Amino acid sequence: MKKDQIFEFFRRLAELNPSPETELEFGNTYQLLVAVVLSAQATDVGVNKATRALFREVKTPQQMLDLGEEGLKQHIKTIGLFNSKAKNVIGLSQILVERYGGEVPEDRDALVELPGVGRKTANVVMNCAFGAETFAVDTHIFRVGNRTGLAKGKTPLAVEKQLEKKVPGPFRVGAHHWLILHGRYICKARTPECWRCPVVDLCAYKPKIMEKGAGRKAS
Numbered sequence: 001m002k003k004d005q006i007f008e009f010f011r012r013l014a015e016l017n018p019s020p021e022t023e024l025e026f027g028n029t030y031q032l033l034v035a036v037v038l039s040a041q042a043t044d045v046g047v048n049k050a051t052r053a054l055f056r057e058v059k060t061p062q063q064m065l066d067l068g069e070e071g072l073k074q075h076i077k078t079i080g081l082f083n084s085k086a087k088n089v090i091g092l093s094q095i096l097v098e099r100y101g102g103e104v105p106e107d108r109d110a111l112v113e114l115p116g117v118g119r120k121t122a123n124v125v126m127n128c129a130f131g132a133e134t135f136a137v138d139t140h141i142f143r144v145g146n147r148t149g150l151a152k153g154k155t156p157l158a159v160e161k162q163l164e165k166k167v168p169g170p171f172r173v174g175a176h177h178w179l180i181l182h183g184r185y186i187c188k189a190r191t192p193e194c195w196r197c198p199v200v201d202l203c204a205y206k207p208k209i210m211e212k213g214a215g216r217k218a219s
């Protein structure tokens, strides 16, 4: 995709959704971090269902430690891998209390040191909580980047590097959300809905599915 096409791609997505936000529910940066850790291999909807009651009770790392690992498990047992996630959340809360005065550090290197926090999670927190120009490449962004030709790469890190290089200034903070939402609701994994896609003329993917119910499966 050429430079002016990339600008137009994001201009259109931005026009349709001027203030994109994560679909995870949270009340502060610590809760966002916990929600993102819980969302690995789980849906945002499933995480929100579990965290609504949890986050009424727990707003700080110290409160999470007071709740304890077993108490946390009771809240999140509907989420996949809840045993290891509970362990990680307690572990990261402990570190936040001991090293950071209960605050979430605004630093990717410090974030990835926390249990259960990888580069993608750190990028989400940096972007959503601190407004950093980070690109958290999940399955949706990986697919959309490769399909459209916007950011091609064999690994999430390669796609992230391409996005860092190519996303134009005005769209760098929102790009992560626009791409996720585009992948989740239009450029879907099995059947991309090209017939209602706002960037259809800019996208390099072939063959496009231009008729609803055409039944053609995309790879």
Ligand code: SF4
Residues within 6 Å of the ligand: 147, 148, 186, 187, 188, 192, 193, 194, 197, 198, 199, 200, 201, 203, 204, 205, 208, 209
């Ligand atoms: S045209 Fe189709 S493949 Fe391309 S971005 Fe839109 S939905 Fe995805």
